[in-house]
Amino acid sequence: MYGGLISKKLLRGIIMKKKITIIALLILIFPVLISAQGKLAIGPVAGVNININTGSFFDSGSSGVGLALGAQADLTLTNSIGLVGNLYFIDSRYGQFKVSNVTYDASYSYITLEVLLKYKISLSGFYLLVGPSVGINTKSTDYTVYPASYSISYMPAKYSTTAGIADQKIIGTTSSPNMRFELKGGIGYDMSIGKSTTLSPFVTFGYGLTNVIKDQDWKIITIQVGCSLKFDLI
Numbered sequence: 001m002y003g004g005l006i007s008k009k010l011l012r013g014i015i016m017k018k019k020i021t022i023i024a025l026l027i028l029i030f031p032v033l034i035s036a037q038g039k040l041a042i043g044p045v046a047g048v049n050i051n052i053n054t055g056s057f058f059d060s061g062s063s064g065v066g067l068a069l070g071a072q073a074d075l076t077l078t079n080s081i082g083l084v085g086n087l088y089f090i091d092s093r094y095g096q097f098k099v100s101n102v103t104y105d106a107s108y109s110y111i112t113l114e115v116l117l118k119y120k121i122s123l124s125g126f127y128l129l130v131g132p133s134v135g136i137n138t139k140s141t142d143y144t145v146y147p148a149s150y151s152i153s154y155m156p157a158k159y160s161t162t163a164g165i166a167d168q169k170i171i172g173t174t175s176s177p178n179m180r181f182e183l184k185g186g187i188g189y190d191m192s193i194g195k196s197t198t199l200s201p202f203v204t205f206g207y208g209l210t211n212v213i214k215d216q217d218w219k220i221i222t223i224q225v226g227c228s229l230k231f232d233l234i
Contacts, residue, residue, distance in 0.1 A: 039076035040074070040234040041232045042072065042074070042230065043230040044070070045069075046228075047068040047225055048067065048226065049066040049092060049224050050063065050225070051093045051095055051222050053095040053212075053218065053219075064094035070086055070087050070088035070089050072086050073085040074230055081117070083116070083118060084118045086116070088113075090109065092109050092110075094108070108139070109137070109138050110180060112135040112180075113133070114131060114182075114184060115131055116129045120190075126188070126189050127189070129188060179210070181210045182208050182209060185205055186203050186204030186224075187203060188203070189202070197231055197232075202227065203223070203226075205221070206221065208221060
């Protein structure tokens with residue numbers, strides 16, 4: 001019975017990952033097909049996520065730091081307008097907070113795809129970004145610590161007790177939605193470091209539209225500080 005459930009979950013996970021990969025490839029390749037006159041640059045992108053947890057699910061908000069690694073495609077359409085596509089293979093969201101004196105240490109990892117409108121500020125290398133971001137949950141880890149004042153009978157039988165504190169690490173059992181939606185905006189700077197190479201540091205602000213846990217008021221606001229290294233293709 002359990003073997004069949006695991007196989008079905010594994011199959012769904014594989015299918016979901018294939019779908020997001022195919023969609024990402026189409027979005028990254030699409031600009032080449034529609035704009036023979038445009039300028040296209042691609043390269044790696046990396047950043048640090050400063051995650052701010054908000055909502056009524058916990059007693060007080062908290063923050064945590066995560067990593068983002070992926071690839072970027074930057075398409076120039078006009079002198080001032082362009083599109084930026086980011087595919088993050090690793091996009092981590094982390095936070096520690098308390099709910100009724102119970103400490104939760106939560107970490108979520110996503111494969112994230114975003115298509116952002118890029119507006120270049122005239123006579124400068126600065127640009128503005130705005131657009132949607134969609135993440136597919138790939139891993140959820142929760143570490144929960146109950147204080148010694150809690151009755152053992154209150155906690156599930158699977159929790160063990162050590163020195164008056166019961167704790168249990170649960171991997172992949174949270175009721176987090178498979179998909180996460182975010183509205184993103186930010187500013188960056190294109191700095192030429194070679195004939196066809198551009199270094200582009202940026203700062204973005206992401207407002208989470210989807211609850212982290214199903215049916216609970218818990219959203220994540222993310223400030224991302226990152227940089228991409230782009231190589232001209234067209």
